[in-house]
Amino acid sequence: MSAGEEAPSELIASRRRKLEALRAEGVEPFPHAFEGVKSVSVVKEPHAELADGEETTVGARIAGRLAARRGQGKNAFVDIVDRSGRMQLHARVDVIGEESFERLLSLDLGDLVGADGTVFRTRRGELSLRLQSWTLLAKSLRPPPDKHHGLTDLEARYRHRELDLMANEETRALFLTRAKVIATIRRKLDERGFVEVESPVLQPLYGGGAARPFVTHHNALNRDFYLRIAVELYLKRCMVGGLERVYELGKNFRNEGLSTKHNPEFTMLEWYEAYADYSDMAARCEELVSQVASEIGYDGPIDFSTPWARETLAGSIQARTDIDVLAHRDLDALRAAMRERELEVPDEQTWAQLVDHLLSKYVEPTLQQPTFLMDYPVELSPFAKRHRGDGDGSDNGLVERFEAFCGGMEIANAFSELNDPDEQRARFEQQRAAAAAGDAEAHPYDEAFLRALEQGMPPTGGIGIGIDRLIMVLTGRQSIRDVLLFPALRQP
Protein backbone atom coordinates (compact mmCIF):
# COMPACT_ATOMS: atom_id res chain seq x y z
CA MET A 1 0.00 0.00 0.00
CA SER A 2 2.89 2.39 -0.48
CA ALA A 3 2.23 5.39 -2.67
CA GLY A 4 5.58 5.52 -4.37
CA GLU A 5 6.76 1.99 -5.05
CA GLU A 6 3.89 0.22 -6.77
CA ALA A 7 3.80 -3.49 -6.25
CA PRO A 8 4.02 -5.21 -9.63
CA SER A 9 0.57 -6.37 -10.53
CA GLU A 10 -0.31 -8.73 -13.33
CA LEU A 11 -3.76 -7.15 -13.40
CA ILE A 12 -2.36 -3.73 -14.14
CA ALA A 13 0.23 -5.08 -16.55
CA SER A 14 -2.50 -6.80 -18.51
CA ARG A 15 -4.47 -3.58 -18.85
CA ARG A 16 -1.36 -1.72 -19.98
CA ARG A 17 -0.70 -4.36 -22.61
CA LYS A 18 -4.20 -3.83 -23.94
CA LEU A 19 -3.63 -0.09 -23.93
CA GLU A 20 -0.51 -0.46 -26.05
CA ALA A 21 -2.25 -2.95 -28.35
CA LEU A 22 -5.03 -0.45 -29.00
CA ARG A 23 -2.55 2.28 -29.80
CA ALA A 24 -0.72 -0.10 -32.13
CA GLU A 25 -4.00 -0.67 -33.95
CA GLY A 26 -4.54 3.05 -34.30
CA VAL A 27 -7.27 3.32 -31.66
CA GLU A 28 -7.02 6.41 -29.47
CA PRO A 29 -7.60 5.17 -25.89
CA PHE A 30 -8.23 8.67 -24.52
CA PRO A 31 -10.28 10.61 -27.09
CA HIS A 32 -11.24 14.20 -26.43
CA ALA A 33 -15.04 14.19 -26.39
CA PHE A 34 -18.18 12.28 -27.22
CA GLU A 35 -21.03 14.55 -28.22
CA GLY A 36 -24.73 14.06 -27.74
CA VAL A 37 -24.67 11.68 -24.78
CA LYS A 38 -27.95 11.15 -22.99
CA SER A 39 -28.20 9.84 -19.48
CA VAL A 40 -29.39 6.28 -19.03
CA SER A 41 -32.46 7.33 -17.07
CA VAL A 42 -33.49 9.76 -19.81
CA VAL A 43 -33.08 7.08 -22.47
CA LYS A 44 -35.02 4.51 -20.47
CA GLU A 45 -37.81 6.72 -19.19
CA PRO A 46 -40.08 6.82 -22.31
CA HIS A 47 -39.94 3.05 -22.77
CA ALA A 48 -41.21 1.84 -19.43
CA GLU A 49 -44.20 0.17 -21.12
CA LEU A 50 -42.25 -1.58 -23.87
CA ALA A 51 -43.23 -5.26 -23.97
CA ASP A 52 -40.78 -8.11 -23.52
CA GLY A 53 -39.04 -8.91 -26.77
CA GLU A 54 -40.25 -5.73 -28.45
CA GLU A 55 -37.92 -3.64 -30.62
CA THR A 56 -38.04 0.10 -31.35
CA THR A 57 -36.34 2.28 -33.94
CA VAL A 58 -35.49 4.87 -31.29
CA GLY A 59 -31.79 5.64 -31.46
CA ALA A 60 -29.83 6.72 -28.40
CA ARG A 61 -26.28 7.52 -27.43
CA ILE A 62 -25.18 6.73 -23.89
CA ALA A 63 -21.82 6.63 -22.15
CA GLY A 64 -20.47 5.28 -18.92
CA ARG A 65 -18.31 2.73 -17.21
CA LEU A 66 -18.25 -0.90 -18.27
CA ALA A 67 -19.66 -2.66 -15.21
CA ALA A 68 -20.36 -6.23 -16.33
CA ARG A 69 -20.15 -8.48 -19.34
CA ARG A 70 -22.07 -11.65 -20.12
CA GLY A 71 -22.02 -13.99 -23.07
CA GLN A 72 -18.93 -14.42 -25.14
CA GLY A 73 -19.73 -16.06 -28.41
CA LYS A 74 -21.12 -14.39 -31.42
CA ASN A 75 -23.07 -12.04 -29.17
CA ALA A 76 -22.53 -10.39 -25.85
CA PHE A 77 -24.29 -8.37 -23.21
CA VAL A 78 -22.43 -5.59 -21.45
CA ASP A 79 -23.68 -3.25 -18.73
CA ILE A 80 -22.88 0.45 -18.82
CA VAL A 81 -23.26 2.49 -15.64
CA ASP A 82 -23.62 6.25 -15.61
CA ARG A 83 -24.62 8.63 -12.83
CA SER A 84 -28.30 7.96 -13.37
CA GLY A 85 -28.23 4.20 -13.54
CA ARG A 86 -27.31 1.10 -15.46
CA MET A 87 -28.21 -0.01 -18.97
CA GLN A 88 -27.51 -3.21 -20.80
CA LEU A 89 -26.09 -3.21 -24.33
CA HIS A 90 -26.63 -6.15 -26.63
CA ALA A 91 -23.82 -6.58 -29.14
CA ARG A 92 -24.07 -8.96 -32.07
CA VAL A 93 -21.15 -9.72 -34.26
CA ASP A 94 -23.36 -9.70 -37.37
CA VAL A 95 -24.43 -6.12 -36.54
CA ILE A 96 -21.26 -4.41 -35.39
CA GLY A 97 -18.72 -6.50 -37.32
CA GLU A 98 -15.90 -8.81 -36.39
CA GLU A 99 -13.27 -6.25 -35.48
CA SER A 100 -15.54 -4.08 -33.32
CA PHE A 101 -16.92 -7.16 -31.58
CA GLU A 102 -13.51 -8.60 -30.77
CA ARG A 103 -12.39 -5.25 -29.47
CA LEU A 104 -15.50 -4.99 -27.30
CA LEU A 105 -14.75 -8.36 -25.74
CA SER A 106 -11.19 -7.34 -25.01
CA LEU A 107 -12.31 -4.36 -22.96
CA ASP A 108 -11.68 -4.42 -19.23
CA LEU A 109 -14.31 -3.83 -16.59
CA GLY A 110 -13.98 -0.21 -15.60
CA ASP A 111 -13.23 1.09 -19.08
CA LEU A 112 -15.29 4.10 -20.11
CA VAL A 113 -17.22 3.54 -23.30
CA GLY A 114 -19.72 5.39 -25.44
CA ALA A 115 -22.44 3.51 -27.27
CA ASP A 116 -24.95 4.12 -30.06
CA GLY A 117 -27.90 1.85 -30.57
CA THR A 118 -31.64 1.42 -30.60
CA VAL A 119 -33.84 0.80 -27.61
CA PHE A 120 -35.42 -2.62 -27.19
CA ARG A 121 -36.52 -4.95 -24.44
CA THR A 122 -35.10 -8.46 -24.24
CA ARG A 123 -37.27 -11.55 -24.02
CA ARG A 124 -36.30 -11.70 -20.36
CA GLY A 125 -37.59 -8.18 -19.84
CA GLU A 126 -34.41 -6.06 -19.65
CA LEU A 127 -34.68 -2.67 -21.32
CA SER A 128 -31.54 -2.57 -23.44
CA LEU A 129 -29.74 -0.91 -26.30
CA ARG A 130 -29.20 -2.87 -29.51
CA LEU A 131 -25.60 -1.87 -30.11
CA GLN A 132 -24.87 -0.30 -33.50
CA SER A 133 -21.44 1.06 -32.72
CA TRP A 134 -19.33 1.93 -29.74
CA THR A 135 -16.20 3.90 -28.82
CA LEU A 136 -13.63 3.58 -26.12
CA LEU A 137 -13.75 6.88 -24.23
CA ALA A 138 -11.04 6.21 -21.64
CA LYS A 139 -9.00 3.15 -20.79
CA SER A 140 -9.01 2.10 -17.15
CA LEU A 141 -5.62 0.89 -15.96
CA ARG A 142 -6.66 -0.39 -12.55
CA PRO A 143 -9.17 -3.10 -11.67
CA PRO A 144 -12.49 -1.80 -10.33
CA PRO A 145 -14.07 -3.09 -7.11
CA ASP A 146 -15.98 -6.35 -7.18
CA LYS A 147 -18.90 -6.05 -9.59
CA HIS A 148 -21.32 -7.70 -7.23
CA HIS A 149 -20.12 -7.07 -3.68
CA GLY A 150 -18.91 -3.58 -4.44
CA LEU A 151 -16.47 -1.95 -2.07
CA THR A 152 -17.27 -2.51 1.61
CA ASP A 153 -13.98 -1.88 3.38
CA LEU A 154 -14.61 1.41 5.18
CA GLU A 155 -11.06 2.60 5.01
CA ALA A 156 -10.92 2.00 1.26
CA ARG A 157 -14.24 3.75 0.79
CA TYR A 158 -13.04 6.83 2.66
CA ARG A 159 -9.56 6.97 1.19
CA HIS A 160 -10.61 6.15 -2.36
CA ARG A 161 -14.05 7.64 -2.59
CA GLU A 162 -13.88 7.39 -6.39
CA LEU A 163 -14.02 3.60 -6.01
CA ASP A 164 -16.88 3.84 -3.56
CA LEU A 165 -18.77 6.11 -5.93
CA MET A 166 -18.27 3.88 -8.94
CA ALA A 167 -19.08 0.68 -7.08
CA ASN A 168 -21.85 1.64 -4.70
CA GLU A 169 -25.03 3.20 -5.93
CA GLU A 170 -26.08 4.22 -2.40
CA THR A 171 -22.95 6.32 -2.13
CA ARG A 172 -23.73 8.10 -5.37
CA ALA A 173 -27.30 8.61 -4.22
CA LEU A 174 -26.16 10.04 -0.90
CA PHE A 175 -23.94 12.68 -2.43
CA LEU A 176 -26.59 13.60 -4.98
CA THR A 177 -28.94 14.06 -2.03
CA ARG A 178 -26.36 16.19 -0.31
CA ALA A 179 -26.12 18.42 -3.37
CA LYS A 180 -29.89 18.72 -3.49
CA VAL A 181 -30.07 19.71 0.17
CA ILE A 182 -27.58 22.48 -0.35
CA ALA A 183 -29.19 23.68 -3.57
CA THR A 184 -32.59 23.74 -1.88
CA ILE A 185 -31.29 25.73 1.07
CA ARG A 186 -29.80 28.32 -1.24
CA ARG A 187 -33.00 28.58 -3.23
CA LYS A 188 -35.21 28.98 -0.18
CA LEU A 189 -33.01 31.65 1.34
CA ASP A 190 -32.72 33.49 -1.96
CA GLU A 191 -36.50 33.40 -2.31
CA ARG A 192 -36.84 35.01 1.09
CA GLY A 193 -34.66 37.93 0.18
CA PHE A 194 -31.40 36.80 1.74
CA VAL A 195 -28.23 37.75 -0.08
CA GLU A 196 -25.36 35.29 -0.21
CA VAL A 197 -22.03 36.75 0.82
CA GLU A 198 -18.48 35.43 1.02
CA SER A 199 -16.36 36.44 3.96
CA PRO A 200 -12.67 35.64 4.41
CA VAL A 201 -11.52 32.11 5.10
CA LEU A 202 -8.12 33.49 6.08
CA GLN A 203 -8.78 35.75 9.02
CA PRO A 204 -6.41 38.02 10.94
CA LEU A 205 -8.37 37.12 14.06
CA TYR A 206 -10.66 34.13 14.40
CA GLY A 207 -13.97 34.36 16.16
CA GLY A 208 -17.63 33.53 16.38
CA GLY A 209 -17.32 30.31 18.31
CA ALA A 210 -15.48 28.49 21.04
CA ALA A 211 -12.84 26.47 19.26
CA ARG A 212 -9.15 26.21 18.59
CA PRO A 213 -8.19 27.42 15.12
CA PHE A 214 -5.72 26.32 12.48
CA VAL A 215 -2.92 28.81 11.95
CA THR A 216 -1.28 29.44 8.63
CA HIS A 217 1.24 31.90 7.29
CA HIS A 218 1.18 34.38 4.45
CA ASN A 219 4.66 34.75 3.00
CA ALA A 220 4.41 38.07 1.17
CA LEU A 221 2.71 39.81 4.08
CA ASN A 222 4.90 37.91 6.51
CA ARG A 223 2.09 37.37 8.95
CA ASP A 224 -0.02 34.58 10.33
CA PHE A 225 -3.65 34.04 9.46
CA TYR A 226 -6.25 31.87 11.10
CA LEU A 227 -8.57 29.61 9.15
CA ARG A 228 -12.02 30.71 10.16
CA ILE A 229 -13.92 28.82 12.84
CA ALA A 230 -17.12 30.72 12.03
CA VAL A 231 -18.34 33.56 9.83
CA GLU A 232 -20.42 35.21 12.53
CA LEU A 233 -18.52 38.41 13.13
CA TYR A 234 -18.06 39.25 9.45
CA LEU A 235 -21.71 38.67 8.69
CA LYS A 236 -22.70 40.98 11.52
CA ARG A 237 -20.48 43.63 9.98
CA CYS A 238 -22.54 43.12 6.82
CA MET A 239 -25.62 43.74 8.96
CA VAL A 240 -24.09 46.96 10.26
CA GLY A 241 -23.53 47.89 6.63
CA GLY A 242 -27.21 47.54 5.90
CA LEU A 243 -27.46 44.30 3.92
CA GLU A 244 -30.36 43.37 6.24
CA ARG A 245 -30.58 39.69 5.27
CA VAL A 246 -27.36 37.80 4.56
CA TYR A 247 -26.19 34.24 4.55
CA GLU A 248 -23.00 32.35 3.93
CA LEU A 249 -22.69 28.66 3.22
CA GLY A 250 -19.17 27.36 3.37
CA LYS A 251 -16.38 25.59 5.17
CA ASN A 252 -15.27 26.25 8.71
CA PHE A 253 -12.16 24.77 10.29
CA ARG A 254 -11.62 23.70 13.86
CA ASN A 255 -8.42 22.26 15.21
CA GLU A 256 -9.95 19.57 17.36
CA GLY A 257 -10.22 15.83 17.65
CA LEU A 258 -12.12 13.78 15.11
CA SER A 259 -15.23 11.80 15.89
CA THR A 260 -18.38 10.50 14.27
CA LYS A 261 -19.75 14.03 14.67
CA HIS A 262 -16.63 16.13 14.07
CA ASN A 263 -14.42 16.65 11.05
CA PRO A 264 -11.71 19.31 11.15
CA GLU A 265 -13.31 21.04 8.18
CA PHE A 266 -17.05 21.10 7.91
CA THR A 267 -19.79 22.95 6.13
CA MET A 268 -21.73 25.58 8.01
CA LEU A 269 -24.65 27.74 7.03
CA GLU A 270 -25.13 31.01 8.87
CA TRP A 271 -27.76 33.61 8.22
CA TYR A 272 -28.65 36.92 9.85
CA GLU A 273 -31.90 38.79 9.62
CA ALA A 274 -32.48 42.38 10.66
CA TYR A 275 -35.41 43.23 12.95
CA ALA A 276 -35.78 39.58 13.95
CA ASP A 277 -35.03 37.72 17.18
CA TYR A 278 -34.29 34.14 18.15
CA SER A 279 -37.93 33.11 18.05
CA ASP A 280 -38.09 34.21 14.43
CA MET A 281 -34.92 32.20 13.79
CA ALA A 282 -36.51 29.09 15.27
CA ALA A 283 -39.54 29.51 13.02
CA ARG A 284 -37.38 29.98 9.93
CA CYS A 285 -35.14 27.06 10.90
CA GLU A 286 -37.91 24.51 11.35
CA GLU A 287 -39.63 25.74 8.19
CA LEU A 288 -36.46 25.48 6.10
CA VAL A 289 -35.43 22.05 7.36
CA SER A 290 -38.89 20.58 6.94
CA GLN A 291 -39.05 21.96 3.39
CA VAL A 292 -35.64 20.48 2.61
CA ALA A 293 -36.73 17.12 4.02
CA SER A 294 -39.78 17.05 1.83
CA GLU A 295 -37.82 18.28 -1.21
CA ILE A 296 -35.48 15.27 -1.02
CA GLY A 297 -38.33 12.90 -0.27
CA TYR A 298 -37.15 12.15 3.26
CA ASP A 299 -38.78 8.99 4.50
CA GLY A 300 -37.30 8.02 7.84
CA PRO A 301 -38.01 7.88 11.55
CA ILE A 302 -37.76 11.61 12.19
CA ASP A 303 -40.75 13.89 11.93
CA PHE A 304 -39.52 17.20 10.59
CA SER A 305 -42.96 18.74 10.29
CA THR A 306 -43.48 22.06 12.07
CA PRO A 307 -43.65 23.15 14.75
CA TRP A 308 -40.79 21.36 16.46
CA ALA A 309 -40.73 20.68 20.16
CA ARG A 310 -39.51 23.55 22.31
CA GLU A 311 -38.05 23.22 25.80
CA THR A 312 -35.93 25.50 27.88
CA LEU A 313 -32.40 24.35 28.53
CA ALA A 314 -32.94 24.44 32.28
CA GLY A 315 -36.27 22.67 31.94
CA SER A 316 -34.80 19.93 29.79
CA ILE A 317 -32.10 19.25 32.37
CA GLN A 318 -34.57 19.31 35.22
CA ALA A 319 -36.87 16.88 33.41
CA ARG A 320 -34.06 14.35 33.04
CA THR A 321 -31.98 14.80 36.20
CA ASP A 322 -34.40 16.48 38.61
CA ILE A 323 -31.90 19.30 39.01
CA ASP A 324 -32.93 22.92 38.56
CA VAL A 325 -29.65 24.47 37.47
CA LEU A 326 -31.11 27.96 37.88
CA ALA A 327 -31.85 27.25 41.53
CA HIS A 328 -28.19 26.23 41.97
CA ARG A 329 -26.67 29.17 40.21
CA ASP A 330 -23.01 28.63 41.23
CA LEU A 331 -20.47 25.88 40.86
CA ASP A 332 -20.53 24.55 44.40
CA ALA A 333 -24.31 24.55 44.70
CA LEU A 334 -24.71 22.69 41.43
CA ARG A 335 -22.04 20.16 42.35
CA ALA A 336 -23.83 19.56 45.62
CA ALA A 337 -27.15 19.06 43.87
CA MET A 338 -25.56 16.54 41.53
CA ARG A 339 -23.98 14.61 44.37
CA GLU A 340 -27.28 14.61 46.17
CA ARG A 341 -28.80 12.76 43.22
CA GLU A 342 -25.76 10.50 42.96
CA LEU A 343 -24.75 11.81 39.55
CA GLU A 344 -21.16 11.61 38.56
CA VAL A 345 -19.59 15.04 39.11
CA PRO A 346 -16.91 15.78 36.52
CA ASP A 347 -13.94 18.00 37.01
CA GLU A 348 -15.50 21.09 35.44
CA GLN A 349 -14.19 24.43 36.63
CA THR A 350 -17.25 26.62 36.16
CA TRP A 351 -20.99 26.47 36.71
CA ALA A 352 -21.58 27.01 32.99
CA GLN A 353 -19.34 24.13 31.99
CA LEU A 354 -21.15 21.88 34.42
CA VAL A 355 -24.47 22.88 32.87
CA ASP A 356 -23.00 22.11 29.47
CA HIS A 357 -21.94 18.71 30.79
CA LEU A 358 -25.44 17.93 32.04
CA LEU A 359 -26.84 18.99 28.68
CA SER A 360 -24.55 16.81 26.60
CA LYS A 361 -24.67 13.80 28.89
CA TYR A 362 -28.30 13.61 29.98
CA VAL A 363 -30.29 15.65 27.47
CA GLU A 364 -28.66 15.63 24.06
CA PRO A 365 -28.72 11.85 23.48
CA THR A 366 -32.46 11.79 24.21
CA LEU A 367 -33.32 14.39 21.59
CA GLN A 368 -33.99 12.23 18.56
CA GLN A 369 -36.92 14.21 17.21
CA PRO A 370 -36.22 17.84 16.27
CA THR A 371 -36.21 19.96 19.41
CA PHE A 372 -35.26 23.52 20.27
CA LEU A 373 -33.63 24.10 23.62
CA MET A 374 -34.14 27.75 24.50
CA ASP A 375 -32.42 30.21 26.85
CA TYR A 376 -28.78 29.52 27.63
CA PRO A 377 -26.52 30.88 30.35
CA VAL A 378 -24.74 34.06 29.39
CA GLU A 379 -21.40 32.49 30.31
CA LEU A 380 -21.73 30.08 27.38
CA SER A 381 -22.89 32.71 24.92
CA PRO A 382 -20.67 35.76 24.43
CA PHE A 383 -22.58 37.03 21.39
CA ALA A 384 -26.18 36.60 22.49
CA LYS A 385 -28.45 39.29 23.86
CA ARG A 386 -29.64 39.21 27.45
CA HIS A 387 -32.96 37.52 27.88
CA ARG A 388 -35.80 40.04 27.92
CA GLY A 389 -37.23 38.09 30.86
CA ASP A 390 -40.65 39.08 32.01
CA GLY A 391 -39.80 42.72 31.71
CA ASP A 392 -38.82 42.90 35.36
CA GLY A 393 -35.10 42.42 34.86
CA SER A 394 -35.22 38.85 36.16
CA ASP A 395 -33.25 37.28 33.36
CA ASN A 396 -31.53 34.72 35.63
CA GLY A 397 -28.28 35.30 33.77
CA LEU A 398 -29.78 33.88 30.60
CA VAL A 399 -29.52 34.98 27.04
CA GLU A 400 -31.87 34.63 24.10
CA ARG A 401 -30.26 31.68 22.48
CA PHE A 402 -31.40 28.28 21.32
CA GLU A 403 -29.78 25.19 19.99
CA ALA A 404 -31.67 22.76 17.77
CA PHE A 405 -31.12 19.05 18.27
CA CYS A 406 -32.02 16.10 16.13
CA GLY A 407 -30.84 12.52 15.97
CA GLY A 408 -29.18 13.02 19.36
CA MET A 409 -26.88 15.81 18.26
CA GLU A 410 -26.80 19.56 17.84
CA ILE A 411 -27.64 20.76 14.36
CA ALA A 412 -28.20 24.48 14.88
CA ASN A 413 -27.35 27.35 17.19
CA ALA A 414 -29.03 30.74 17.15
CA PHE A 415 -29.51 33.93 19.13
CA SER A 416 -30.99 37.29 19.33
CA GLU A 417 -27.69 38.93 18.44
CA LEU A 418 -26.04 41.17 21.00
CA ASN A 419 -25.84 44.63 19.41
CA ASP A 420 -24.98 46.77 22.41
CA PRO A 421 -21.30 47.53 21.78
CA ASP A 422 -20.54 48.30 25.40
CA GLU A 423 -21.95 45.03 26.65
CA GLN A 424 -20.18 43.20 23.84
CA ARG A 425 -16.95 44.81 24.99
CA ALA A 426 -17.63 43.61 28.51
CA ARG A 427 -18.24 40.08 27.22
CA PHE A 428 -14.91 40.18 25.41
CA GLU A 429 -13.27 41.24 28.64
CA GLN A 430 -14.72 38.16 30.32
CA GLN A 431 -13.36 35.99 27.54
CA ARG A 432 -9.99 37.64 27.89
CA ALA A 433 -10.04 36.76 31.57
CA ALA A 434 -10.98 33.17 30.75
CA ALA A 435 -8.11 32.98 28.27
CA ALA A 436 -5.73 34.32 30.91
CA ALA A 437 -7.01 31.58 33.18
CA GLY A 438 -6.04 28.99 30.60
CA ASP A 439 -9.16 28.50 28.51
CA ALA A 440 -7.78 27.59 25.08
CA GLU A 441 -11.15 28.09 23.45
CA ALA A 442 -11.82 31.50 24.91
CA HIS A 443 -12.88 34.03 22.36
CA PRO A 444 -10.24 36.56 21.28
CA TYR A 445 -10.90 40.26 21.70
CA ASP A 446 -11.93 41.73 18.36
CA GLU A 447 -11.64 45.51 18.27
CA ALA A 448 -12.63 45.80 14.61
CA PHE A 449 -15.88 44.02 15.37
CA LEU A 450 -16.60 46.27 18.35
CA ARG A 451 -15.92 49.33 16.26
CA ALA A 452 -18.45 48.05 13.71
CA LEU A 453 -21.05 47.51 16.42
CA GLU A 454 -20.51 51.06 17.58
CA GLN A 455 -21.79 52.21 14.19
CA GLY A 456 -25.10 50.62 15.15
CA MET A 457 -26.39 47.21 14.19
CA PRO A 458 -30.13 46.70 13.90
CA PRO A 459 -31.78 44.20 16.20
CA THR A 460 -30.86 40.97 14.49
CA GLY A 461 -31.56 37.30 14.69
CA GLY A 462 -28.74 34.98 13.62
CA ILE A 463 -28.32 31.26 13.23
CA GLY A 464 -25.73 28.66 12.29
CA ILE A 465 -26.72 25.27 10.94
CA GLY A 466 -24.26 22.40 10.68
CA ILE A 467 -24.88 21.17 7.16
CA ASP A 468 -22.95 17.91 7.48
CA ARG A 469 -24.91 16.93 10.57
CA LEU A 470 -28.16 17.95 8.94
CA ILE A 471 -27.31 15.65 6.06
CA MET A 472 -26.45 12.85 8.50
CA VAL A 473 -29.91 13.18 9.98
CA LEU A 474 -31.62 13.43 6.59
CA THR A 475 -29.82 10.37 5.24
CA GLY A 476 -29.80 8.32 8.45
CA ARG A 477 -26.00 8.13 8.72
CA GLN A 478 -24.25 7.65 12.05
CA SER A 479 -20.88 9.06 11.03
CA ILE A 480 -20.00 12.44 9.57
CA ARG A 481 -17.41 10.63 7.43
CA ASP A 482 -20.23 9.01 5.51
CA VAL A 483 -21.56 12.36 4.33
CA LEU A 484 -18.19 13.92 3.46
CA LEU A 485 -16.72 12.91 0.12
CA PHE A 486 -13.19 12.99 1.45
CA PRO A 487 -13.13 12.85 5.25
CA ALA A 488 -9.97 13.63 7.18
CA LEU A 489 -7.89 10.52 7.95
CA ARG A 490 -4.45 9.79 9.27
CA GLN A 491 -1.57 9.33 6.92
CA PRO A 492 -1.76 5.85 5.46
Add this chain to the structure above:
RNA sequence: GCCCUUGUAGCUCAACUGGCAGAGCAGCGGACUCUUAAUCCGAAGGUUGAAGGUUCGAUUCCUUCCGGGGGCACCA
Protein backbone atom coordinates in the same frame (compact mmCIF):
# COMPACT_ATOMS: atom_id res chain seq x y z
C1' G B 1 -3.87 10.53 24.99
C1' C B 2 -6.52 5.87 27.09
C1' C B 3 -9.60 1.29 26.37
C1' C B 4 -11.91 -2.37 23.09
C1' U B 5 -11.82 -4.22 18.22
C1' U B 6 -9.94 -5.02 13.34
C1' G B 7 -6.15 -5.70 9.02
C1' U B 8 -5.49 -12.66 4.61
C1' A B 9 -5.01 -12.32 -3.56
C1' G B 10 -7.28 -6.37 -7.35
C1' C B 11 -12.48 -6.92 -4.75
C1' U B 12 -15.72 -9.98 -1.25
C1' C B 13 -14.64 -13.57 2.27
C1' A B 14 -12.79 -18.72 4.50
C1' A B 15 -8.76 -21.28 7.18
C1' C B 16 -11.49 -25.60 14.15
C1' U B 17 -7.31 -26.23 19.85
C1' G B 18 -0.71 -23.59 16.66
C1' G B 19 0.01 -28.33 11.70
C1' C B 20 1.03 -27.76 3.70
C1' A B 21 -2.92 -20.28 3.20
C1' G B 22 -8.30 -21.65 0.25
C1' A B 23 -12.92 -20.08 -2.47
C1' G B 24 -16.15 -16.74 -5.42
C1' C B 25 -15.76 -12.56 -8.53
C1' A B 26 -12.17 -9.94 -11.50
C1' G B 27 -7.81 -11.10 -14.67
C1' C B 28 -5.33 -14.94 -18.33
C1' G B 29 -6.20 -19.27 -22.32
C1' G B 30 -10.42 -21.78 -24.57
C1' A B 31 -16.14 -23.06 -25.78
C1' C B 32 -20.88 -20.67 -26.42
C1' U B 33 -25.90 -15.61 -30.98
C1' C B 34 -31.37 -13.28 -25.46
C1' U B 35 -27.56 -13.17 -21.05
C1' U B 36 -28.22 -10.50 -16.45
C1' A B 37 -24.10 -12.55 -9.64
C1' A B 38 -24.45 -15.92 -17.38
C1' U B 39 -22.55 -20.97 -17.82
C1' C B 40 -18.65 -24.69 -18.85
C1' C B 41 -13.26 -26.39 -19.29
C1' G B 42 -8.03 -25.09 -18.18
C1' A B 43 -3.87 -22.53 -16.06
C1' A B 44 -2.33 -18.77 -12.75
C1' G B 45 -2.55 -15.27 -8.79
C1' G B 46 0.02 -14.39 -1.38
C1' U B 47 6.30 -11.02 2.42
C1' U B 48 -1.49 -13.13 5.90
C1' G B 49 -0.46 -4.40 7.60
C1' A B 50 5.17 -3.93 9.49
C1' A B 51 9.10 -5.45 12.78
C1' G B 52 10.54 -8.57 16.62
C1' G B 53 9.60 -12.85 20.07
C1' U B 54 7.80 -17.94 21.82
C1' U B 55 7.67 -22.74 19.20
C1' C B 56 10.00 -28.46 15.70
C1' G B 57 6.22 -25.45 13.30
C1' A B 58 2.65 -18.92 13.74
C1' U B 59 -2.79 -16.18 9.62
C1' U B 60 -3.53 -18.32 14.72
C1' C B 61 0.03 -17.04 20.90
C1' C B 62 3.13 -12.61 23.00
C1' U B 63 5.48 -7.46 22.40
C1' U B 64 6.04 -2.93 19.76
C1' C B 65 4.70 0.08 15.72
C1' C B 66 1.26 1.66 11.47
C1' G B 67 -3.78 2.11 9.38
C1' G B 68 -9.34 1.47 10.00
C1' G B 69 -13.84 1.14 13.23
C1' G B 70 -16.24 1.94 18.10
C1' G B 71 -16.04 4.11 22.98
C1' C B 72 -13.88 7.50 26.68
C1' A B 73 -11.29 12.00 27.09
C1' C B 74 -11.01 16.43 24.28
C1' C B 75 -14.70 18.84 21.76
C1' A B 76 -20.21 21.55 19.73
